[in-house]
Amino acid sequence: MNQRLLAKTFVELADNLVADFDLIDFLRLLTDRCVGMLGASAAGVLLADRDGELRVMAASDEQVRLLELFQLQNDEGPCLDCFRTGAPVIVANLSGEADRWPRFVAAAHRSGFGAVQALPMRLRDEVVGALNLFHAAPGPFDPDATPLAQALADVATISLLQQRTAHRSTVLNEQLQSALNSRVLIEQAKGKLAERRGIDMEQAFTTLRGYARAHNRRLSDLARAFIDDSEALPGLRS
Amino acid sequence: MRSDNRSARIQVLVAEQAARRGARVGVVDVCTAAVAALPVGGAGLSAMSRSAASHPLCSTDDVSEQLEELQLTLGEGPCVDAFTQGSAVLTSDLLAAEVQDRWAVFADAALEAGARAVYAFPLQMGAISPGVLDLYSQVPGRLDAEELADALAFADTATLVLLDSRIDGAGDLAGGRSADGRYEDLGAYRAEIDQATGMLTAQLGVGAEEAFVRLRAYSYARGRRLAAVAADVVAHRLTFPPSADTDRTDDEA
Known part of the structure; x- marks a missing residue:
């Protein structure tokens, strides 16, 4: 494990947890760092909605195929097991788990993943979601990597708490609902930009995020203005 | 896909109200079902828009009707804030000082109408936000976690019902909605x-x-x-x- 990269990542994450941060933008940064720092091939943060259904809040890649693989785990898979038990689920070789999760293992292999980790996001005594890491190659994980992944899952939970404070929301349920609605908003904006420019969903997301940063806007606010056509947004309209 | 979830249960409650009326599911059934399921005195629903005039759609009693009209007339209140902020506005006691400061005119008028607590839930799906569901209680108090989750599910059902009412020829709906009136689960x-x-x-x-x-x-x-x-x-x-x-x-x- 590269100590300098590790320190840099946590400083960067802490720096981004400022008062007016955007939850989805932040969680995307966190999933990107899971890929960069922990050597994962893909990462996603899933939150449970009020029905206990896991929904993707952020992923290191916005392509539909990856989002589906995360989402598929509402039926079976390590993320669902992790969410239900509140304990980490670490699988170094998915091939050995085909009996346990037949559909998930098949879908993961189709997407080129051979190993997976799922780490619980705990808020006091409640499990609110999970951080899910996929690895292309099967094989034992670096023993230092699992506690680090859990630390990143804890940072994701802290960002929820931080947003709650910023929005003065006192009720977890209501706050999760708002967070999930922001995600819906981002998906709608991605769809609009992708269609308009003939680009894919990941390109649409990075374009929106880049624009938000360049203009010092919260990603959700920008997404709403873009969908509503309520502002000129030069550079994004064309 | 789980069938025992909250959304499904709430949708059945709403469909039962429609069946009792002998009509297609409408937003009034969401209001009636919410009042039956939650510790509230009444419910009302208004169509809201950033670009057009807002207007009340339904209410279960006189107090609710007055609350809807007051907020739209005064342009202030939990319903207006819930729409603007895009998040639920839960007011456990209209007599509280900060509430009186926040909605100087509305708070007193609502108390006079007979409400003591007001909970407002935006109907929303990302950038789509066609209205607000208001619940009121004659006594001060909060909704507990379960009740709040149910209220949020009622608001989501109201969103779909309201949007579907805008489909031309909606009387001949087939497919997406099953025989017992349940909507397709949008979660997965x-x-x-x-x-x-x-x-x-x-x-x-x-x-x-x-x-x-x-x-x-x-x-x-x-x-x-x-x-x-x-x-x-x-x-x-x-x-x-x-x-x-x-x-x-x-x-x-």
Whole structure:
């Protein structure tokens, strides 16, 4: 494990947890760092909605195929097991788990993943979601990597708490609902930009995020203005 | 997909109210079912818009009716704030000092009407926000976690009911809604439904709300699942031409 990269990542994450941060933008940064720092091939943060259904809040890649693989785990898979038990689920070789999760293992292999980790996001005594890491190659994980992944899952939970404070929301349920609605908003904006420019969903997301940063806007606010056509947004309209 | 979830249970409660009336599910059934299920005195629902005039759609009693009209007339209150902020506004006691400061005119008028606590829930689906559901209680107090989750589910059901009422020829709905009146679960794979909605805003040159209504109308008319139609849109297997008539939609597949 590269100590300098590790320190840099946590400083960067802490720096981004400022008062007016955007939850989805932040969680995307966190999933990107899971890929960069922990050597994962893909990462996603899933939150449970009020029905206990896991929904993707952020992923290191916005392509539909990856989002589906995360989402598929509402039926079976390590993320669902992790969410239900509140304990980490670490699988170094998915091939050995085909009996346990037949559909998930098949879908993961189709997407080129051979190993997976799922780490619980705990808020006091409640499990609110999970951080899910996929690895292309099967094989034992670096023993230092699992506690680090859990630390990143804890940072994701802290960002929820931080947003709650910023929005003065006192009720977890209501706050999760708002967070999930922001995600819906981002998906709608991605769809609009992708269609308009003939680009894919990941390109649409990075374009929106880049624009938000360049203009010092919260990603959700920008997404709403873009969908509503309520502002000129030069550079994004064309 | 789980069938024992909260959304499904709430939708059954709403469908039962419609069956009792002998009518198709409407927003009034959401209000009636919410009052029966939650510790509140009444419920009201208003259509809200950033660009057009807002107006009350229904209420279960006189107090609720007054609360809706007061807020829309005064332009202040929990309902107005819930719409503007896009999050629930839970007021446990209208007599509280900060509430009196926040809505100087509304708070007293609402107390006089007979309300003591007001909970307002925006109807929303990303950028789509067609209205607000207001619940009131004659006594001060909070909704507990379960009650709040139910109230949020009632608001989500109201969103779908309200948007579906805008589909032309909605009386002949088939497909997407099952016989017991339940709506298709939007939870699973919903990313594609939202992306498709966004794509249709560009294809059709309409707002997000109209785009979603057109997507629903298409899936109803073909008896197909909304998620499946959305997946076709995202994969460019299906394109909606910018015309007013959904029947002329071309299948490219």
